[in-house]
Amino acid sequence: MSEPSARHADARRSAPPKRSLFSLYAVLAVCAAPVVAAALVYFLDWRPEGAGTNYGDLVEPQRPVPEASQLQLTDLDGTPFDLRSLTGKWVMLAADGGDCGEDCAKKLYIMRQTHASTGKNVTRIERVWLILDDEPVPTIVIRAYEGTHMVRANAEQVARFLALPEGVTPTAQALRQHIWLIDPRNNQMLRFPENPDPTQLRQDIGKLLHASRIG
Numbered sequence: 001m002s003e004p005s006a007r008h009a010d011a012r013r014s015a016p017p018k019r020s021l022f023s024l025y026a027v028l029a030v031c032a033a034p035v036v037a038a039a040l041v042y043f044l045d046w047r048p049e050g051a052g053t054n055y056g057d058l059v060e061p062q063r064p065v066p067e068a069s070q071l072q073l074t075d076l077d078g079t080p081f082d083l084r085s086l087t088g089k090w091v092m093l094a095a096d097g098g099d100c101g102e103d104c105a106k107k108l109y110i111m112r113q114t115h116a117s118t119g120k121n122v123t124r125i126e127r128v129w130l131i132l133d134d135e136p137v138p139t140i141v142i143r144a145y146e147g148t149h150m151v152r153a154n155a156e157q158v159a160r161f162l163a164l165p166e167g168v169t170p171t172a173q174a175l176r177q178h179i180w181l182i183d184p185r186n187n188q189m190l191r192f193p194e195n196p197d198p199t200q201l202r203q204d205i206g207k208l209l210h211a212s213r214i215g
Contacts, residue, residue: 056190056201059190065182065186074151093130108148111179117202162180165191
């Protein structure tokens, strides 16, 4: 082999191997993916199917819990109760008559079971039943749903406070149809539909407890 040919052969052997551009493009694609996804969400309001959804209806605009003078509540023994005293807790709330028929008992049952299902988060949630009349509460109901704050309320004041679906007249009957969730900062957050699916309701609350650092 001639001397120039030998030098060329040595140069080829010592030169670093050419790298495939595939790896470079793959790294760039991985880095760019979050930026592209964020742009789709922001500019096109795009969401992957099933992501960012909730079962309950979001209450907008926010409705804060009124001062005690605007939402006058009393325990069953007549002691004044301030709903804002539960600040820092998630609050499941329902409204109904004191006789607590089948639909009322079903709501209280769902609230009790949802509360119990949260496990270690059980202390982060309170349950409130607003009693919209002067009917006596059956002893069996008081015992069955021990731990629920059972407070008598003025139906008109409650109607001004609780968010109903758009176009629904705020009557006592309409107020009996839902369960509401109040966040730890004393704002109504979610309104669950009439005859709610207990599983989906628990999932909503479970997601909030998991994601929230307050309450």
